[in-house]
Structures are given as structure tokens and as C-alpha cells.
Amino acid sequence: MALIDGMLQELEQEARTTRRVLERVPADKLMWRPHPKARTLGELALHVATVPGGVAELSLHSPAPAPQIGNPSPAAAAELVPALDTSIAKAKQILGGMDDETMMATW
Secondary structure, three states: OOHHHHHHHHHHHHHHHHHHHHHOOOHHHOOOOOOOOOOOHHHHHHHHHHHHHHHHHHOOOOOOOOOOOOOOOOOOHHHHHHHHHHHHHHHHHHHHOOOHHHHHOOO
16 A cells, blocks of 8 residues: 555545534634634635645645745635635645655655
8 A cells, every 4th residue: 555545545534524614614704703813714714625735735846835825715605615625636636646755755
């Protein structure tokens, strides 16, 4: 079994859990924030949805580029699960092409 197989299984398991959380984000609370300096609930949820694909994309670059910091906000809670689906598909596509040697390389 290739090293990536275990990672892809874990990614799928985490995606199921993340999906359940994102499905429960209340549509009327996307603009809520715990304090003025914090991101809104919508910004945080969209960030969580897009992290898997973003991290997988970082693995393609050596050295890794500086992260683009921004706070995109979803217009509706219905955007969160599709964003996760897109991110997971991107991560699977990138990671699925890696062999054991690539997985063990420093990046």
C-alpha cells in the first residue's frame, strides 16, 4: 500500500466530519463574529471548507509561496458544502498523483 492511500482515506474521513459541521452553519448567522477583531462565522466556515485543497496545492511548490491572506465571505450558507467538495476534489487530484518518494520529500 502506498503512503498516499492512508492519507487519502483520512482526508475522506475528515471531509465527512467537516461536511456535517458546514451543513449546520446557520444561514442567518454568517455575519456573526465573537469580537470585532475576529473573522465572521461565514469567513471561518469558508476557510475551513477551502483548506484541504489549499494545503495540497502548497505541496506542489518548493519553496512554498507566501499564503494569500484574505477573508472571503460566502454570500449564503449554501456555498459552504460545494466549496468543501471542490476543495476535497482538488486535494485528491493533487495528492493522488504522488508516489512514496514525493510523499517523503521535504517541502
